[in-house]
Amino acid sequence: MxxxxxxxxxxxxxxxxxxxxxxxxxxxxxxxxxxxxxxxxxxxxxxxxxxxxxxxxxxxxxxxxxxxxxxxxxxxxxxxxxxxxxxxxxxAKVKAQIVIGVVEGDIHDIGKNLVKVMFDAAGWIVHDLGKDVKLEKFVEEQQRTNSEIVGLSTLMTTSMLAIPKVIKMIRSQSTNVGIMVGGAPLTRDIAKRYGADGYAENAGTAVQEGVRLVEMLKKRKAQK
Amino acid sequence: MELRQDKMTSQERIKALFNYQKPDRVPIGNLGIPIKTQGLTQRFPGFNVVSNYNDPRRAFYASLWTAKYYNWELVVHSFAHTILGGWDFGGEIQMPDKEYQDSLSIKSTPVKTEKDIRNLKMPNPKTAGGIPMAMEFSKLQGENNLPVWFFSRSPFCVASNICGSEQFCRWMIKKPDLCRRLLRMATDHIFNVLQYWIDTFSAENIFLEISSPNESNQLISPKQFTEFAFPYHIELQKKLRTMGIRRFFFHICGDQNLNLPYLAELSSLWVHPSILSFGHEVDLEVAGKYFPKDIIFGNIEPAVFQAGTAQQVYELCKVAIEKGKRLSGGFMLGPGCGLPPMSQVENVLAMTKAVDNLGWYE
Incomplete structure (x- = not known):
C-alpha cells in the first residue's frame, strides 16, 4: 500500500x-x-x-x-x-449514459471525438456510433442502451438538416431522453428550433450541458 | 434582373470597387449555388449538389444563371477546388451523393503513417484529382470573357488534407518535421498547378482564391498558425508576385480573430485591393481596421440562409451593409462561407432585397 x-x-x-x-x-x-x-x-x-x-x-x-x-x-x-x-x-458509479455520433452525410468527427473524451473523463458511459451515422441507428442505440442523453454532432450546413429529423425519430420512440446537439453551423437558437433540449458550443461545455439535461430529466420524472 | 436604381453594370461596379471608387450600390457576391433556387432545376434538369463537383459545364452555366437570378456580381466564380490535397495526392474521395451531404470529402487519406510520407509522390499538375474538371471550368470562363478562377486551399489546409486534420494536429506537436514535409509538397503542388493555369491562360487573366478553414482558431492556436501556416503564406504571396498574378481573393474562413495581426502583416505582400472574405465570427469593422486597403467581403452566417427566416437574413444584411459602407477599402455583401446548397430561396433573395433597400451610396 x-x-x-x-x-x-x-x-x-x-x-x-x-x-x-x-x-x-x-x-x-x-x-x-x-x-x-x-x-x-x-x-x-x-x-x-x-x-x-x-x-x-x-x-x-x-x-x-x-x-x-x-x-x-x-x-x-x-x-x-x-x-x-x-x-x-x-x-463504478455511472453518472449517466450518452449515445453520441456525427449525423448521416458528415464525416467530420474531431469535435465529436473531443466531446466523447470529456464525457469519458467525467465517468459517463459513452456509446460512440462514429461518423456518417444513419439516423435510425441513433434511435436503435438509445433504445438498446436506455441512455439518458443522445448527442448529435454536425459540421456541415447540409448535414445539419438531418438534426430535426433524427430528433423527431428519437422522440417518437422515447419521451424520457435528453437530446443535445453541437457543431459549427449550429447555434443555441437553431438547436432550440430543431427541438433539441441542449446545445454545447464546444467540447469544454458539453459535459456541463449533459449534466443539466440529466437533472432536467430527473425533475420531469419526479413531476409525473 | 436589375435592382431599382442600378446605375452601373456589374462589370462597372466591380471596376469601381477595384479603383477605390464608390460604386452605385453595395455589390453582392456569392460563394456557392443554392440548389433549390426557383427555376434552376427546370433549366438544368438533374442539376444537384454532385454536379458542382463532377460536371463543370453544367456547374458553369447554372452558376451564371443563378448569379443573374439573384443579382450577384460574378466576381467570385469557382468550380469546387482546383486543388484540394488528399484527392490530388492519391486519396479516395466521396462525392456528396447522399441526402445530407454538400461537399466532396476524403474517404481515405493518402497518408496514414510516417512511412506513407516517405513514399508520397508529387501529383501530376495536369491530371491529379479534380484538376482536369477545374481546367474545363476555367476554359469556359475564358471563352465567356470572365476572369479565370484558380481556387486552392492554403498550403496548410492542403497538407492537412493529405493526412487528415487529426493526424496533422497531432504531428504539429509530436512530429513537426512530418508536417513540414507535407507543407513543402503541398506548396510545391500549388505552384505547379498554378503554372499550368498561367501557361494556359496567362497570369493577368487569373483570379486566384485561397481558402484557409483549417487555420481557424476553432482548430489551431495563433502560435501554431505562425509556425505552420504563416511561413507558407509568405512564400505563396512572394511567388504570386513573381508569377504575375494580379487578382487575389482570400477566404479567411471561420474564427480567425487571433490570426488577424499576422494576416495584416502578411497583407503588405499582396496586391491592393484584394478581396478578403470573412466568416460571421469576425466583425466587419475589425476586419476593416486590419485591412484598410482591401475589399472586405461577407459575412452573413451561412446556416441562417438554410435554417433561419428571410427576416433574419435581412436583419443580418442590414447590420453588415451599415458597417460595410463605411469601410475604407470597399465592401461586398455575401455569405460568410459557402452558401448552403439547400438554402431557402426567399432567404437568399433577402440579401438582394437588403441591398436594394439599404445598399445605395449617396
Whole structure:
C-alpha cells in the first residue's frame, strides 16, 4: 500500500501526464499506481479525469487548442486502458449514459471525438456510433442502451438538416431522453428550433450541458 | 434582373470597387449555388449538389444563371477546388451523393503513417484529382470573357488534407518535421498547378482564391498558425508576385480573430485591393481596421440562409451593409462561407432585397 505522500505524487503525476499530453507517462504511472495498490477508481477520478478537467479549462481559456486536446485525450486513454479493468464493480458509479455520433452525410468527427473524451473523463458511459451515422441507428442505440442523453454532432450546413429529423425519430420512440446537439453551423437558437433540449458550443461545455439535461430529466420524472 | 436604381453594370461596379471608387450600390457576391433556387432545376434538369463537383459545364452555366437570378456580381466564380490535397495526392474521395451531404470529402487519406510520407509522390499538375474538371471550368470562363478562377486551399489546409486534420494536429506537436514535409509538397503542388493555369491562360487573366478553414482558431492556436501556416503564406504571396498574378481573393474562413495581426502583416505582400472574405465570427469593422486597403467581403452566417427566416437574413444584411459602407477599402455583401446548397430561396433573395433597400451610396 502506498503512503499518502506517494499516492498524492502518483495522482499528481497522472494529472500532469494528461495536462502535458505525455501518453507514455500516463500509461506507466497507471501501472505504478496499480503496483502500489492505489485504487484504480481513485487514480482515474483524482488523477486522469482531474487532468482532463483542467484541459477543458485551458481550452476554454484559449490556452489549449484542438491539437493539444487530441494529445491530452491520447494520454487519458493510455491511462484509462491500464486502470479501467481494475475498477471494482461497486465503485463504478455511472453518472449517466450518452449515445453520441456525427449525423448521416458528415464525416467530420474531431469535435465529436473531443466531446466523447470529456464525457469519458467525467465517468459517463459513452456509446460512440462514429461518423456518417444513419439516423435510425441513433434511435436503435438509445433504445438498446436506455441512455439518458443522445448527442448529435454536425459540421456541415447540409448535414445539419438531418438534426430535426433524427430528433423527431428519437422522440417518437422515447419521451424520457435528453437530446443535445453541437457543431459549427449550429447555434443555441437553431438547436432550440430543431427541438433539441441542449446545445454545447464546444467540447469544454458539453459535459456541463449533459449534466443539466440529466437533472432536467430527473425533475420531469419526479413531476409525473 | 436589375435592382431599382442600378446605375452601373456589374462589370462597372466591380471596376469601381477595384479603383477605390464608390460604386452605385453595395455589390453582392456569392460563394456557392443554392440548389433549390426557383427555376434552376427546370433549366438544368438533374442539376444537384454532385454536379458542382463532377460536371463543370453544367456547374458553369447554372452558376451564371443563378448569379443573374439573384443579382450577384460574378466576381467570385469557382468550380469546387482546383486543388484540394488528399484527392490530388492519391486519396479516395466521396462525392456528396447522399441526402445530407454538400461537399466532396476524403474517404481515405493518402497518408496514414510516417512511412506513407516517405513514399508520397508529387501529383501530376495536369491530371491529379479534380484538376482536369477545374481546367474545363476555367476554359469556359475564358471563352465567356470572365476572369479565370484558380481556387486552392492554403498550403496548410492542403497538407492537412493529405493526412487528415487529426493526424496533422497531432504531428504539429509530436512530429513537426512530418508536417513540414507535407507543407513543402503541398506548396510545391500549388505552384505547379498554378503554372499550368498561367501557361494556359496567362497570369493577368487569373483570379486566384485561397481558402484557409483549417487555420481557424476553432482548430489551431495563433502560435501554431505562425509556425505552420504563416511561413507558407509568405512564400505563396512572394511567388504570386513573381508569377504575375494580379487578382487575389482570400477566404479567411471561420474564427480567425487571433490570426488577424499576422494576416495584416502578411497583407503588405499582396496586391491592393484584394478581396478578403470573412466568416460571421469576425466583425466587419475589425476586419476593416486590419485591412484598410482591401475589399472586405461577407459575412452573413451561412446556416441562417438554410435554417433561419428571410427576416433574419435581412436583419443580418442590414447590420453588415451599415458597417460595410463605411469601410475604407470597399465592401461586398455575401455569405460568410459557402452558401448552403439547400438554402431557402426567399432567404437568399433577402440579401438582394437588403441591398436594394439599404445598399445605395449617396
Amino acid at each position: 502506498a503512503s499518502r505522500k506517494k499516492t498524492q505524487e502518483l495522482l499528481k503525476g497522472l494529472y500532469n501526464a494528461v495536462v502535458f499530453y505525455d501518453e507514455k507517462a500516463a500509461a506507466e504511472l497507471s501501472k505504478v499506481a496499480l503496483e502500489e495498490s492505489i485504487d484504480a477508481y481513485t487514480a482515474i477520478t483524482d488523477g486522469l479525469a482531474a487532468g482532463m478537467k483542467k484541459v477543458g479549462e485551458l481550452y476554454a481559456a484559449q490556452e489549449y487548442f484542438v491539437p493539444e486536446l487530441l494529445l491530452c485525450s491520447d494520454a487519458l486513454y493510455a491511462g484509462l486502458g491500464v486502470l479501467r479493468p481494475h475498477i471494482k464493480v461497486k465503485q
